[in-house]
Amino acid sequence: AVLLLTPFPGRPVIRSTGRSRGPFGKFVPPVPRQDGNENGGPQYKPYGTGPTESSFPVDERLKNIEPKMIELIMHEIMDHGPPVNWDDIAGVDFAKATIKEIVVWPMLRPDIFTGLRGPPKGILLFGPPGTGKTLIGKCIACQSGATFFSISASSLTSKWVGEGEKMVRALFTVARCQQPAVIFIDEIDSLLSQRGDGEHESSRRIKTEFLVQLDGATTSSEDRILVVGATNRPQEIDEAARRRLVKRLYIPLPEASARKQIVTCLMSKEHCCLREEEVELIVKKSDGFSGADMTQLCREASLGPIRIRPISFLDFDNAFKTVRPSVSSKDLELYENWNQTFVFSGSES
Secondary structure, eight states, rough: OBBOOOSSSSOOOOOOOOOOGGGOOOOSSSSSOOOOTEEEEEEEEOSSSSTGGSSSSGGGGGSSSSSHHHIIIIIIBOOOOOOOOGGGBBHHHHHHHIIIIIIIIHHOOOOTSGGSOOOSEEEEEEEEEEEEEEEEHHHHHTTTTEEEEEEEGGGGGGTTTHHHHHHHHHHHHHHHOOEEEEEETTHHEEEEEETTTTTTTTHHHHHHHHHHHHHHHHOSSSEEEEEEEEOGGGGGBOOHHHOOOOOOEOOOOOHHHHHHHHOOOOTTTSSSOOOHHHHHHHHHTTEEEEEHHHHHHHHHHHTTTTTTOBBBBHHHHHHTTTTOSSSSSHHHHHHHHHHHHHHHOSSOO
């Protein structure tokens, strides 16, 4: 399905042309900007307690948010990694085409896509582990010029009562200051699982606050915030959260053509002597492998002949003895059934 096709060594890093970044590639805090620094570009006021704190007023929406939470979001939750392009993703052509049409284009041209043509504010990516759902979320942000926030349930946990709810509010507030923004929720089933009688009170409060903020982000016509959830267990997501994630896309295991693309690209920068028929045999033997499994297979095969000889089919044959598919056929059946129940429309087959 999906994999970031980056060969092991030497691939040039493509610099982002999206949101502005400060020194060392870090994003600048969401404060009002003024021109006139020594480089001729915009000047930014970072959060802090320096003597010039009053020279740039903080955004009104952030005045009720604790500065330490803003700093945490800017440095740990806001993604600072290299950009991801559509060409870096192998397979899932239907999902990529759908996302381009209903998400990326409307975010790039909000003046055209208005009213009923507006983009969905919530997307659920579900499927087996290792198929690259996180990479799709990053690609959405990169291709639409949006700020990318990546969180998980562990990002919102705290030993202090009430801190989790404050972090959720701070996250969506900072996202509104940095819009267009993409909030990616990894393993959303652990954060927004179905509510039960035995649930801990702090978990219930975080879940309620998140649903409130999610509802605000998905119903406001002014906010350009996209919430993307990724899960390996879609059947465990709370019904209220599922309703807000109106667009659901199944990210399956990679097909033969995608697996071939992964092997070819990963081996392109390596010293190997694979013939075309040997690549086809590797693709055939790797049926049922996820994108992460294919990467591990190529890595295992490349470790044998380090600086001695080219990588050959024999190395891959030995790697198949240690690398096995990480997704069982029973799990695949669960994803297919959930896809038929809540998503399938007949256009994907």
